[in-house]
Amino acid sequence: MKSEQQFWQDVASGVNPGWTVRVDPLSAGPTPNFTRNDAFIYVVDVASGWLGAGATTTEDAAKILASSRTLLADQDNVLTLGSVNTADVAGKAIALCGAAHADAAAPEVAAAVSMTVAALHETQTYARAVHANRQSGQADMAGHWIYIAYRTKNGEGIITRPVWVSSIHPGIGQTGRFLDPDRLLEIVRSVIHGDTSSTQTSVGDAIAADGGAMVSPKLLLPS
Numbered sequence: 100m101k102s103e104q105q106f107w108q109d110v111a112s113g114v115n116p117g118w119t120v121r122v123d124p125l126s127a128g129p130t131p132n133f134t135r136n137d138a139f140i141y142v143v144d145v146a147s148g149w150l151g152a153g154a155t156t157t158e159d160a161a162k163i164l165a166s167s168r169t170l171l172a173d174q175d176n177v178l179t180l181g182s183v184n185t186a187d188v189a190g191k192a193i194a195l196c197g198a199a200h201a202d203a204a205a206p207e208v209a210a211a212v213s214m215t216v217a218a219l220h221e222t223q224t225y226a227r228a229v230h231a232n233r234q235s236g237q238a239d240m241a242g243h244w245i246y247i248a249y250r251t252k253n254g255e256g257i258i259t260r261p262v263w264v265s266s267i268h269p270g271i272g273q274t275g276r277f278l279d280p281d282r283l284l285e286i287v288r289s290v291i292h293g294d295t296s297s298t299q300t301s302v303g304d305a306i307a308a309d310g311g312a313m314v315s316p317k318l319l320l321p322s
Contacts, residue, residue, distance in 0.1 A: 120151065120152070120153045120203050120208055120209060120212060121152045121153070121203060122149075122150070122151050122152075122201065122202050122203045122208060123149065123150050123151070124141070124150055124277060124278075124280055135156060135275075136154040136155055136156055136275065137156055137237070137238050137240065137241040137242075137266065137274070138154070138156060138157055138160050138216075138238075138240040138241060138242065138244065139152065139153075139243045139244065139276075139278070140152060140153045140154075140155070140215055140219075140244050140246070141243065141245045141246070141278070141283060142189075142193045142196070142211050142215050142246050142248070143193070143246065143247045143248065143287055143318075144193050144194055144196060144197025144198075144248050144250075145247060145249050145250065145291055145312055145313065145314050145315065145318055146194070146197060146198075146249075146250040146312075146313040146314070147197035147315055148197075148315030148316075149196055149197035149201070150283075150287075151196060151201075151203075151208050151212060152212075152277055153209075154277065155216070155240075156238075156240075157238035157239050157240035157241060160216050160240045161240075163217065164217050164220050166213075167185065167214055167216070167217035168217065171185065171188065171217075185214060185217045185218040186218045186221070186259050187256075187257070188214050188218075189211065189214035189215045189217070189218040189246065189248075190218075190248045190258070190259040191257060192210045192211035192214055192215075193215070193248040193259075194248055194250055194257050195211075196208055197248075215244075215246045218246065218259065218261075219244055219246065219261055222261045224261040224262070224263050225261070225263075228240075228242060228263040228265075231265060232265075235265075235267060237265075237266065241265075241266050242263055242264055242265050242266045243263070243264040243265075243266065243277075243278050244261065244263055245261070245262040245263075245264070245283070245286065245287060245290070246260075246261055246262075247259065247260045247261075247262065247287065247290060247291065247294075249306055249312040249313075250312065251309035251310055251311065251313070252309070252310035252311045252312070252313060253309045253310035256309070258302060258305050258306055258309070258312075260290065260294060260302045262286065262290055264278070264286065271286075284318075287318060288318055288319065288320050289320070291312075291319075292320045294306060294312070295311065295312050
């Protein structure tokens with residue numbers, strides 16, 4: 100059985116689309132233009148306020164999905180994780196990055212963004228986004244994908260929530276560029292507020308049932 104650290108290294112090396120990964124885009128400078136990329140992934144650890152982001156293409160996202168499923172099929176690699184569910188693995192990778200305040204060179208960051216791509220493919224949000232993208236002539240994975248990981252106060256696991264923003268959404272989405280940092284923070288704060296203040300959704304209900312979420316002051320709505 101391989102160690103947990105080795106697992107993350109395997110994910111980082113085995114799922115490598117050659118994308119650009121950024122850490123804490125909220126404090127980054129001007130966003131470069133990635134003309135070829137159409138899928139922008141943002142991962143958020145709510146407890147620490149840590150964020151990471153990666154840019155890739157729909158074609159490379161399909162390769163990431165296939166590679167991730169192959170890696171997770173290796174039971175020996177994931178015994179220390181306690182699950183082969185991609186949402187669980189992605190959530191744990193994001194939480195580990197947040198707890199360590201990981202920088203872009205850490206294998207956990209590449210693993211977190213890569214496993215998030217695989218986890219997103221299994222959500223209803225992805226299915227709805229694909230339908231909308233095809234109607235507007237966009238590639239299946241096109242747009243901005245925010246994957247939020249909640250650590251609960253009772254410590255019984257990590258709850259994840261996907262969010263999709265179309266690259267052609269008026270006034271929000273951007274094609275070939277990361278979201279404006281202020282806009283990204285606005286969206287993240289709004290979603291977190293909704294999830295942690297209401298039990299009207301499955302995510303909100305799960306958070307409440309597990310004692311509530313730990314939320315960094317950085318990600319709270321302004322009072």
